[in-house]
Amino acid sequence: SQQGEEDPQALSIQEGENATMNCSYKTSINNLQWYRQNSGRGLVHLILIRSNEREKHSGRLRVTLDTSKKSSSLLITASRAADTASYFCATVFSGGSNYKLTFGKGTLLTVNP
Amino acid sequence: SQTIHQWPATLVQPVGSPLSLECTVEGTSNPNLYWYRQAAGRGLQLLFYSVGIGQISSEVPQNLSASRPQDRQFILSSKKLLLSDSGFYLCAWKTSGNTGELFFGEGSRLTVL
Numbered sequence: 001s002q003q004g005e006e007d008p009q010a011l012s013i014q015e016g017e018n019a020t021m022n023c024s025y026k027t028s029i030n031n032l033q034w035y036r037q038n039s040g041r042g043l044v045h046l047i048l049i050r051s052n053e054r055e056k057h058s059g060r061l062r063v064t065l066d067t068s069k070k071s072s073s074l075l076i077t078a079s080r081a082a083d084t085a086s087y088f089c090a091t092v093f094s095g096g097s098n099y100k101l102t103f104g105k106g107t108l109l110t111v112n113p
Numbered sequence: 114s115q116t117i118h119q120w121p122a123t124l125v126q127p128v129g130s131p132l133s134l135e136c137t138v139e140g141t142s143n144p145n146l147y148w149y150r151q152a153a154g155r156g157l158q159l160l161f162y163s164v165g166i167g168q169i170s171s172e173v174p175q176n177l178s179a180s181r182p183q184d185r186q187f188i189l190s191s192k193k194l195l196l197s198d199s200g201f202y203l204c205a206w207k208t209s210g211n212t213g214e215l216f217f218g219e220g221s222r223l224t225v226l
Contacts, residue, residue: 040201099211101159105156
């Protein structure tokens with residue numbers, strides 16, 4: 001399966017701390033994306049990193065990609081209570097003829113005020 | 114700007130009853146459209162995707178079907194619901210082509226009793 005797997009499944013931190021979530025996958029990818037989901041809501045795209053990129057930043061978010069290890073990490077710096085949500089990585093298989101995102105099971109992040 | 118609408122937001126149906134979930138996108142043309150299902154505490158499972166009117170690809174053999182009668186309309190259906198069809202159904206779109214992120218609707222929560 002191409003499915004990404006996030007680690008840890010759940011993470012609880014205090015406001016102001018950094019949160020790191022990891023994602024591993026099994027096949028060659030076109031790109032890897034991170035999404036956020038508030039409870040009971042749809043997913044919101046956070047950041048996309050292409051297979052030829054190693055690091056990308058967006059505000060308080062930093063994403064790294066290591067294609068040799070087939071892994072990615074999402075770092076949220078200076079976390080806020082409003083960052084509480086589930087975070088998913090999604091991969092796009094590079095060998096596919098159609099553009100499909102395969103999602104992992106997510107990391108539930110709780111930021112305590 | 115582009116928007117995506119899903120309805121109904123919640124649905125409680127008896128086993129054996131039919132289902133119709135609708136998704137429409139505004140502000141874009143010829144989008145790729147996707148239906149995902151999310152079981153409680155789980156990741157997203159891709160059910161169907163479509164690259165054009167009448168073009169449906171099924172990812173998982175099951176009790177469900179999808180149709181795209183118009184460019185920006187995507188419908189998920191079932192003739193007879195099973196208990197296992199319960200879940201959170203998410204519609205998403207992206208621009209055509211082999212790159213980019215998904216934009217999700219707010220989801221439809223289906224409970225089959």
